[in-house]
Amino acid sequence: MTIQAIWFDFGGVLSPSIDELYRVYQQNTGISRIQMEAAMHAVAKPLNVQFQAPIELAMMTQVEWGQGMSKALSELYPGIDLSRCDFDNHGEQWFSPHSVNEHMFELFHEVKAAGLKACILTNNVVEWETPWRRMVGLDDVADSIVDSCKVKLRKPDPKIFALAADRIGVPAAGCVLIDDVEENCEAARAAGWHAILFVDSHQTQQAVRALIGEAQPRAQAGAR
Template sequence: MTINTIWFDFGGVLSPPIDELYTVYQRKTGVSRVEMEAAMAEVARPLGVHFLAPIELAMITQREWAKGMREALTRLYPDLDISRCNFDNHGEQWFQDHRVNPGVVELVTEMKEAGFKVGILTNNVIEWEYSWRTMVGLDHLVDLVVDSCKVRMRKPEPRIFALSAERARSQPSECALIDDLDENCAAARACGWEAVVFRDAAQTAAELRQLVGGAVIS
């Protein structure tokens, strides 16, 4: 079947690279990626899930997560100053001063104008929605948004790919995923999708154009 729906990841694709997000956050707060992820793992441990799952699946609220983060960081790194961390409004602090990837916006626009349905398939957080959607600014172009915190499933779970195809009214073989994580792309392919691992906008645009074969849907 011919691809008719192209799904773009948010974090690391439409947003700046994850390493850059963490680097900027460390400059703002003094807390490193290693420290943040260790604390998130502590918050997730009682639930037995991936360190991002508690908030990406809305298992706990941001306020509950914030309390857990403060406690975990204080316990793990007693000498660490976390006074500049605004965990109760983490999404706002995390995305502040960042801009959408312009090369990816151009690609989304190109695919939309060529007649493809375009969607955002993201592992994200309820309380962060306004911040990230405002940063992306693509609500006027995007046909569909599937957000892990709203559907209570997350990439790379097979169920989220089945749900996304269903919402697009497409067959799995008619969907393509653009994502910066190899495991998410591998999971999409295992579900019958096509996928392009995002490294940068130019590489992704070239691979996606090849994948769709220059097709233009009327």
């Protein structure tokens, strides 16, 4: 099956790395990744879901989540200073210091120019849509954007891969996921997709350009 569509993850692929996002957040607020994720686990525990799921599946509003985060952080780390945290506007605070990964931005355009569908498949948050889509700047280019909070499914749930492929009318075997989480890549492969584990931009560019090179001769042959 010829590759017809390449789906880019947002966080850690089109955005800076997750480590970098947390590093800058700690620099700006004083709250570390360990502290944030501990609080996120505490907020998610009563719902019996993965620690990011409450907001990535829109089970909570950003304000509700933020209230839970403030409470959890204060209980887990008595005396913690939350004065620089703006949980009511966490998406803006989280993304505003950052720019799109230029290498992946350019690769997205390369995919389009090669005649393949270029799409985004992201686990994301309702209230974060404006800042993250503004940062990425691909609204007018993407053939499809599938966002967990809107479809109420999140990677690695196999249903989100079926939904995404159906959205663009491409068989599973014609889809490729680029993601920085191995579990998501494994789930995509189990759903019949191809997957590229994002390690760095150069490695991903090489892998995608190889796929484009394989797809183009077949497409040209089919057009004769």
